[in-house]
Amino acid sequence: MAAYLTRRIFKGLLTIFASVTITFFILRLMPADPVALVVDPKMGLEAQAAMKAKFGLDKPILEQYAIFIGNLIQGDMGVSFKTRQPVMAVIQEKMPWTLLLLIIVVTLSLLVGIPVGVRAAKRPNKGFDRFVSLLTMFSISIFIPFLSFAFLYLLAYYLKLLPTGGAYTPPPADGLTYYKDVARHAVLPSLVLFINNVATIILYTRNSMQDVLKEDYIRTAYSKGWNEKYVTRVHGLKNALIPTITVTGLMISSLIGGAVMTETVFAWPGVGRLIYDSVSALDYPVLQGAFLILSATVVVTSILSDLIIAWLDPRIRLG
Amino acid sequence: MIESRTFREAFFRNRLAVLGLIGVVLIALTGILAPILREYPSGYGSELYNQPSAKYPLGSDSMGLDIFAEVIWGSRSSFYISLMAVAVASLIGIPAGLISGYYKGWIGEVIDGTVDIFLTLPTLPLMIIIAAVMGPSITNVAIVIGLLAWPSLARITRNATLKISEMQFIEAARSLGINSKAILFKHIFLNIAGPVLVNLTLVMATAVLAESGLSFLGLGDPTTWSWGTILKKAWDAGAIIDTPNPWWWWLSPSLFITLYVVCFNMLGTGINDTLNPKNRED
Amino acid sequence: MKEAYLKVKNLTKHFPISNSLFRRTGFVHAVNQVSFELYQSETLGIVGESGSGKSTLGRVIMKLIQPTAGEVIYKGKNIFNEPEATIRRDMQMVFQDPYASLNPRMKVGDAIAEPLLAHHIVTGRKEAREKVCDLLHTVGLQPEMYNNFPHEFSGGQRQRISIARALGMAPKLLVCDEAASALDVSVQAQILNLFNNLKNGMDLTYLFISHDLAVVKYISSRILIMYLGEVMELADTEELFSKPLHPYTQALISAIPEPSTRRRKERILLEGDIPSSINLPEGCKFQSRCFKAMPECVYTHPPLSEVAPQHYVRCLLYPNQAGG
Numbered sequence: 001m002a003a004y005l006t007r008r009i010f011k012g013l014l015t016i017f018a019s020v021t022i023t024f025f026i027l028r029l030m031p032a033d034p035v036a037l038v039v040d041p042k043m044g045l046e047a048q049a050a051m052k053a054k055f056g057l058d059k060p061i062l063e064q065y066a067i068f069i070g071n072l073i074q075g076d077m078g079v080s081f082k083t084r085q086p087v088m089a090v091i092q093e094k095m096p097w098t099l100l101l102l103i104i105v106v107t108l109s110l111l112v113g114i115p116v117g118v119r120a121a122k123r124p125n126k127g128f129d130r131f132v133s134l135l136t137m138f139s140i141s142i143f144i145p146f147l148s149f150a151f152l153y154l155l156a157y158y159l160k161l162l163p164t165g166g167a168y169t170p171p172p173a174d175g176l177t178y179y180k181d182v183a184r185h186a187v188l189p190s191l192v193l194f195i196n197n198v199a200t201i202i203l204y205t206r207n208s209m210q211d212v213l214k215e216d217y218i219r220t221a222y223s224k225g226w227n228e229k230y231v232t233r234v235h236g237l238k239n240a241l242i243p244t245i246t247v248t249g250l251m252i253s254s255l256i257g258g259a260v261m262t263e264t265v266f267a268w269p270g271v272g273r274l275i276y277d278s279v280s281a282l283d284y285p286v287l288q289g290a291f292l293i294l295s296a297t298v299v300v301t302s303i304l305s306d307l308i309i310a311w312l313d314p315r316i317r318l319g
Numbered sequence: 320m321i322e323s324r325t326f327r328e329a330f331f332r333n334r335l336a337v338l339g340l341i342g343v344v345l346i347a348l349t350g351i352l353a354p355i356l357r358e359y360p361s362g363y364g365s366e367l368y369n370q371p372s373a374k375y376p377l378g379s380d381s382m383g384l385d386i387f388a389e390v391i392w393g394s395r396s397s398f399y400i401s402l403m404a405v406a407v408a409s410l411i412g413i414p415a416g417l418i419s420g421y422y423k424g425w426i427g428e429v430i431d432g433t434v435d436i437f438l439t440l441p442t443l444p445l446m447i448i449i450a451a452v453m454g455p456s457i458t459n460v461a462i463v464i465g466l467l468a469w470p471s472l473a474r475i476t477r478n479a480t481l482k483i484s485e486m487q488f489i490e491a492a493r494s495l496g497i498n499s500k501a502i503l504f505k506h507i508f509l510n511i512a513g514p515v516l517v518n519l520t521l522v523m524a525t526a527v528l529a530e531s532g533l534s535f536l537g538l539g540d541p542t543t544w545s546w547g548t549i550l551k552k553a554w555d556a557g558a559i560i561d562t563p564n565p566w567w568w569w570l571s572p573s574l575f576i577t578l579y580v581v582c583f584n585m586l587g588t589g590i591n592d593t594l595n596p597k598n599r600e601d
Numbered sequence: 602m603k604e605a606y607l608k609v610k611n612l613t614k615h616f617p618i619s620n621s622l623f624r625r626t627g628f629v630h631a632v633n634q635v636s637f638e639l640y641q642s643e644t645l646g647i648v649g650e651s652g653s654g655k656s657t658l659g660r661v662i663m664k665l666i667q668p669t670a671g672e673v674i675y676k677g678k679n680i681f682n683e684p685e686a687t688i689r690r691d692m693q694m695v696f697q698d699p700y701a702s703l704n705p706r707m708k709v710g711d712a713i714a715e716p717l718l719a720h721h722i723v724t725g726r727k728e729a730r731e732k733v734c735d736l737l738h739t740v741g742l743q744p745e746m747y748n749n750f751p752h753e754f755s756g757g758q759r760q761r762i763s764i765a766r767a768l769g770m771a772p773k774l775l776v777c778d779e780a781a782s783a784l785d786v787s788v789q790a791q792i793l794n795l796f797n798n799l800k801n802g803m804d805l806t807y808l809f810i811s812h813d814l815a816v817v818k819y820i821s822s823r824i825l826i827m828y829l830g831e832v833m834e835l836a837d838t839e840e841l842f843s844k845p846l847h848p849y850t851q852a853l854i855s856a857i858p859e860p861s862t863r864r865r866k867e868r869i870l871l872e873g874d875i876p877s878s879i880n881l882p883e884g885c886k887f888q889s890r891c892f893k894a895m896p897e898c899v900y901t902h903p904p905l906s907e908v909a910p911q912h913y914v915r916c917l918l919y920p921n922q923a924g925g
Contacts, residue, residue: 011435018436023445029452137588141580143528145535145550146573149559157560164560253441260443261532265554275444276536279451287448294441302439487701494663495716495766496689509706 008306012299019295020288024068027284028061068288077292078285082278087289091271095293097167098263098270100182102255104190106248109198114244116198117205118237124210132206136199147192148265155188162187165267189266193259197251204247209240242309249305253298329593336589342582346575350395357388360544368565378567380549381556389544390571396545397527397579400461404526405519407465408472413515415469416476417503421484431477437470446529450538457540464529468522475518479511513594520587524580531576546572605638606806607662607774612636612671614654614661618879629879631657633830634671636905639774644800644807646821646838648814648853652875654830655810656697659776662808663694690720693767697779699759703751710747713737713766720770736765740795757788764795768803776808781816793820815857818842826850829875829886832905836912846914848893885917893918 059067071078077087120129156164163169168181212218213236256271263272271290278286330336349356364383371378377386419430446463453459483489484507492502527546533539534547541548553559553569612635615628631654639645649655660666662673664680672679680688696702703712713736714729716722723729734744740761751759760780767775777796781789797820799805811817817824824841826834826849834847845851852869871890885891888898898917905915 015436015439019440022440023448026445026448026452137584138577138581141524141577141584143531143573143576143580145531145554146569146577149550149554149569149573152559153564153566157564253439254443256441260447261535264536272444275447279447279538291441291444294444295439298439298441487696487698488704490660490665491694491696491702491763491766492704492715494665494689494694495719495770496685497716497719501715501719506704506707509704 005303008303012303015299016292016295020069020072020292021065023288023291024065025061027287028064072292077289080283080286082281082283082286087285090274090286091289091293094269094271094274097268098256098259098272100186101189101193101259101263101268101270102252104186105193105197105255106252108190108194109201109251110244110248112194113198113201114205114237114241117202117244118209118240120202120206121209121213121240129206132202136203139195139199140203142196144192144196144261145265147195148188148262151188151191152265165265167269185266185268189259189262189268192262192266193255197255200247200251201244204243205240208243209236212236212240215239238312242312245305245308245312249301252301253294256294256297326593330589333589333593335585336593339582339585339587339589342578343586346394346579346582347398349391350398353391353395357385357391359392360384360388368563371567377571378565380552380565380568381558386549386568386571389549390546390575392544393546393549393572394575394579396457396540396543397530397576400457400464400530400545401523401526403458403461404465404468404529405522407462408468408522409519411466412469412472413476413508416473417480417507419473420477420480421499421503421507430473434470434473434477437467438474440467442467443529443532446533447536447538450533455538455540457543457545460530460533460539461526463533464526465522467529468525472515472518472522475514476511479514480507483507483510513590517587517591517594520583520590524583524587527576527579546576604641606641606675607639608672608674609635609637609639609662610672610674612658612661612673613669614657614666615669630654630830630881632661632668635827635830635832636671637825637832637835639806639808640823642800642804642806643823644809644821646817646824647808647810647827648812648817648824649827650812650875652829653827655812655827656778657830658827659694659778659808659810663692663776664688665694690770691772692774692776693770693772694776694778695760695763695767695780698783699756699763700751700783702763703759705751707750708748709751709754709762710737712751713762713769716766717769722769722771732769733765736769737762739768739799740765755788756784757792760784760792761795764792764799768799772805774806774808776810778810779812780809782811782813789816796820814853818857826853829881831886832913832915833887834912834914835905836909836914840909840912844909844912846908846912846919847887847916848891848918849887852892885915 068078075088079086080090083090116132120132123129152164155161163185165185167185168178169185172178173181218236259268259270260272260276262268263270264276267273271293275287275290278284278290361384362382364379364385366375366379367381367383369375369379369383375385375387377390380386380389415430415434419427419434421427446467449463449466450460453463489502489506492506497506530539530545531547531550534545535551535554537551539545539547539551549572550569553565553572556568558565558568612632614632615630617628633654635658637645647655647658657666661668664673664685668681672681674680675688675691678687703709707715710730710733713733714723717729717732718724723732730747733747737744737746742758742761742765746754751762754762764780780796781792784792793816796807796809800807807820809817809820814824818838821838823835823837825832826841826847828849834841834845834850836844841850842854845854848869849871852871855869869892871892873890876886876889883902884900885894885898885903888894891898895917901917903915903917905913906919907913908919
């Protein structure tokens with residue numbers, strides 16, 4: 001177990017390092033002069049020189065890379081070209097908004113997706129299962145801006161029920177009114193992401209539940225006289241949820257950074273929108289930082305989901 | 320394992336697969352015949368924001384251009400991008416998967432480790448950055464999508480290869496002195512073509528989603544019509560939430576994107592069901 | 602004394618078992634210090650239970666697997682130091698499972714033609730087709746079957762196809778790994794007869810690997826008995842059946858069903874299964890199941906000794922007579 005964890009963490013660090021390295025070199029290929037971007041002409045000459053020296057922007061690219069990695073190890077992700085704030089602060093400001101969406105979407109998807117998947121698995125290829133299959137195929141195939149447009153048109157433009165974008169009505173109100181306002185703003189982006197993600201949960205739960213229900217030990221449980229509800233819940237679900245957990249981990253990783261389009265359409269001030277804005281502004285320290293956070297999330301969630309799976313299924317031994 | 324003739328019969332008995340195939344063929348034909356069907360929409364038209372009518376079957380946009388023509392030329396771009404992306408992904412992914420599955424030594428480990436790392440990279444943000452670096456051209460966008468699709472293809476090819484290379488006919492071929500290249504690209508490839516094909520249809524589908532996304536975010540090719548570009552223009556013009564509200568502007572390209580993806584997904588599911596008849600229960 | 606066609610010297614193959622990337626937890630001793638000589642135009646039967654290492658031995662001799670140690674001398678040279686091409690045509694193999702040894706996606710004619718073209722035995726499609734039809738005829742199949750796929754054939758027919766494919770290389774040695782075991786008894790007999798006819802017609806030397814002593818008896822001129830990767834007994838077929846020395850051989854022979862109305866002679870029942878070849882017993886490998894086991898068998902590993910001319914046995918019951 002300890003050996004397994006060490007190996008996983010080592011591999012995880014390697015993945016993060018590779019991801020950071022790849023993005024570093026891709027970003028330096030961007031058609032823009034980083035010196036012109038990082039040095040503010042209003043700054044004093046000394047401050048300009050200090051900044052150049054700190055990022056090593058006058059040095060060859062490999063040396064810049066070494067300085068960058070050195071700074072990173074000391075926890076310094078640099079300064080945003082656009083706002084001159086430390087990258088860490090920029091990301092910290094956006095992260096809660098992304099997390100808010102993430103928690104809503106993951107919770108809803110699991111709450112709806114697992115029961116629907118289980119029910120569809122019980123009677124394969126019958127009415128409910130076919131209906132669910134069709135629905136999931138469409139919701140996986142759908143283009144996020146399309147879904148967003150449809151909701152915006154219906155609920156925001158036509159019925160005028162909900163706000164069209166942003167996370168709150170500026171200036172932010174106080175107390176309960178503020179929370180209500182944020183909740184109203186969160187409805188549409190959450191709904192869009194929920195529809196796109198719940199299908200995956202349903203699909204994986206359904207398929208693995210179907211496989212599990214064919215296993216011998218389920219038949220044994222029936223023959224012991226347990227009723228159907230008990231069998232699916234106690235014997236089936238625990239084993240069937242293993243792929244669901246893996247896919248939930250992947251979903252979390254993709255929501256952290258992949259909600260770019262949803263956050264862009266709804267002007268939601270999260271990490272996805274930050275990535276989009278930073279590309280437009282050629283703000284590559286921020287991009288670099290966002291990527292570091294993203295790959296770290298991917299690594300951590302995948303280790304966590306493997307640990308949960310091992311805990312659920314004693315047949316899987318991590319070693 | 321099924322022989323090709325019986326595969327064809329089983330495939331055409333699968334309603335879902337046939338429907339998907341028809342859709343795919345129709346869209347491909349529309350794209351190929353675009354120059355015959357409608358003139359390339361450019362410049363300015365005189366009638367802005369026209370509702371769908373006989374002259375403008377899908378309405379006109381803020382520049383007075385025919386949205387029907389835009390959508391047709393958009394399907395041409397979509398099909399081109401899907402094919403290019405699949406070609407790039409296959410060119411890297413299939414040999415990588417075959418080699419890492421067949422040679423289990425260090426070379427296999429290295430390729431597999433690389434695939435592992437690439438699979439954990441956040442795809443869409445990375446695509447955005449690479450697209451920004453490479454500059455907006457339709458071919459560049461296709462290459463970016465292909466470059467980020469190869470790891471999953473490599474993984475699927477590898478898993479199938481691992482299974483097949485354990486089989487006796489591979490050992491038999493070795494004992495007959497058939498060289499490794501022929502074993503890999505003939506004997507093994509013939510037997511893994513099924514799962515690989517299914518994955519390729521998925522790559523085709525996601526390529527269009529990715530292209531539309533990049534175009535929508537303004538990273539596509541502004542000089543070529545694609546469904547994402549139309550949506551981007553509609554969005555920038557406030558066609559969804561502002562008045563006047565030309566709903567037809569964003570609705571038709573959206574429906575085409577969905578149709579395209581659904582058709583490829585149906586085709587993939589159909590092929591998969593045909594290859595594994597055990598999964599069918601009706 | 603006949604001329605040695607192929608010499609196997611101290612051939613050893615261990616498979617490492619590891620459950621993690623960096624830690625090796627042990628070895629499977631599949632083949633352990635096996636030595637024997639194969640004579641021109643003979644059929645040597647290799648008999649053993651599953652797990653005895655007989656199939657691994659066949660594959661190492663075919664150079665499909667690299668050995669851990671030891672040599673196979675062919676035409677005066679160790680094949681493991683020679684390029685692939687030196688042995689590929691002279692030695693061919695027929696595999697156990699006729700359902701798995703043909704590529705399901707290739708027409709059988711193409712499957713037979715492929716190695717012919719690869720080795721430039723024939724040039725061009727037309728010549729290949731003629732040769733394939735000849736070969737199909739040789740193994741008793743209709744040339745019209747060229748365009749059929751493997752799943753359209755029965756097990757026996759498929760095995761004939763595999764044999765035709767091997768014969769196309771005009772081999773001198775044919776390694777048959779359980780080549781008849783997966784077939785029905787009547788089909789088995791047909792295939793064994795085919796092997797016999799081919800041998801006479803083409804002057805082939807056979808290495809016939811099987812778990813079935815009755816089959817091996819029918820086809821072989823000499824028999825080698827293997828147990829847990831080691832040679833237990835090696836003798837001419839008649840000698841082995843008339844004077845089986847090793848308790849293991851005696852047990853195997855007594856287990857052959859006899860079509861006779863006479864009261865059966867007493868059967869020797871072996872208890873238990875073949876032990877795991879990961880942690881081998883220290884002394885004689887057979888002692889855990891031997892009905893004649895003595896106390897010293899536990900710690901003394903018996904050598905293979907020639908107890909009568911051309912009759913080798915590895916057992917402490919028989920002190921080395923021929924060697925002194």
